Amino acid sequence: MTNLFGGAAPFYVKYRPGYGEEAIGCLARAFGPGSRVLDLGCGPGTVAIPLAGAVREVRAEFAMNEFTAANSFQASGEHHDDVLADSPFDRLESSLFEKRLTWDLDAVIGLQLSYSYTTPDRLGDRVAEFTDAVRRVLLAANPSGVWEERAITEVLVARRS
Template sequence: MTDLFAGTAPYYAKYRSDHGDQAIEHLARTFGPDGTVLDLGCGPGTVAIPLAPAVREILAVDPDEEMLETGRGLAAEVRNIRWLRGDSTRLRELPAFGHIVMGRSFHWMDRRAVLADLDELLPPGGVVALLGPGREPQEEPWEATMRRVREEFDANTFTATGSFQVSGEHPHDVLVTTPFSDLESAMYEHRLTYDVDAVIGLQLSYSYSSPARLGDRLEPFKEAARKALLDLDPSGTWEHTEVTEVLIARRPTG
């Protein structure tokens, strides 16, 4: 996992979209002000940092030290986040937590095994929260163009492709077969504007087109991407509506 995202942390922090205020507010209401929350696969704190003021404490856990260092830098004044190196196979080594949130990191895991562990580790009333684009995400207006550039540089595929449902199973379908089968879903939209630098930076935040994977092809890749984007739209500006699904999973009661 660490090698997959080598060199992506600054691009991830700057160019990956957040989940929007409404999604974070939904999490805050769910966890409550006394909640201790594990953000598993936290990256540079995309969820942990905006959520921190609304909860007691966040354990921000990621296998990539560069991601953790970036998060620490972004949240230097935030006192209730603990940045810890770890992954889904080492949950039992972590301090106690009352709830867990995962974003796209969930698709990298042995998901049913993780949920079985969480059934043992989460207290009664503990919540599993997932953030992602939902069942039918809308393709970004530049994606077909960038896909061709990535293919040109052999940087377009990996074991997981950035989808929220790499295995073919949507998280809904996984969760209903686990102890956390009581599901609540909400969808939130927020409109974002991207320029050429943002679209290129987004490519460099992905595992399959990371700076480490591109190596000495990085600068030619950036040049080819810039040319292709400006050929697509000389204005170099695109608007895109990001949709975030907040999926809350609980153990059934009664």
């Protein structure tokens, strides 16, 4: 498979929750209004688009390929805090932001189809079978078809010492 998120874009845009105004505001304050920002691995612009009005320029790059995936912090097994602490960008500031989300059955299934391991391209001709099975299991576990989530977003700003 050459495209990690093949077929996920419409589900990603519709069902992935944004980071929220507080988290974006934290980034905007950290960068400052005259800054130029590079958002690598930006996906559909979840950070870049809301941040664009608060800084001078945002360049959004979605450069996901096997090389970048193999060299990501997650692939290395190291936590990003540890990698940054051992880098020139070792002054770390962490801020946490909480929000409550309510998901209906279609949103939970749509969210699942936005993940790289269950994209429509990865599932191929099994998409309908997969979504039907997920629907049955979820409704058996929770007949109301509504789920509440407490989502925590961490904004980690790393500055050069």
